[in-house]
Amino acid sequence: MDEYHLSKLFSKPKEGEYVPITFVEFRKRLVGWSTELKRSVYVENDEEKEKLKRVREVNVMVAINHISGKLSSIELTDEEKAQFDEVYSFFLKKGGHLMYTRKKVGAKTVSFFEIMEIEKRGTETPGKSLLSDRI
Secondary structure: OOOHHHOOOOOOOOOOOOEEEEEEEEEEEEEEEEOOOOEEEEOOOHHHHHHOEEEEEEEEEEEEEOOOOEEEEEEEOHHHHHHHHHHHHHHHHHOOEEEEEEEEEOOEEEEEEEEEOOOOOOOOOOOOOOHHHHO
16 A cells, blocks of 8 residues: 555545654644645745735644654644644543544545554563573
């Protein structure tokens, strides 16, 4: 299975694919549609803002993508950020692995976060013995 799309700067997992992440920080950024480049670009100054269409403010989450081992950016709406905040507060209390995926809701695909619990390992410790007794 090709996992290249999961390890890019803006990873976009398909529904059912999970990317383990570690949260770093949130940033508020202005983003707009560039008709020249035919893609969304971040606004750095007011001059660029006039050249772009549909300028809006987004929440950009910076996280460590454990598949690539590099920093990734995930753009979130306010609703997606609220869902992340709930999951993250639970993660801080209970621990586990923070997982990022995307789910289809109606006609839209939205970012979604879940906690994957860590399997408990046995607490039994092997008895002490001398190496000569083992041989």
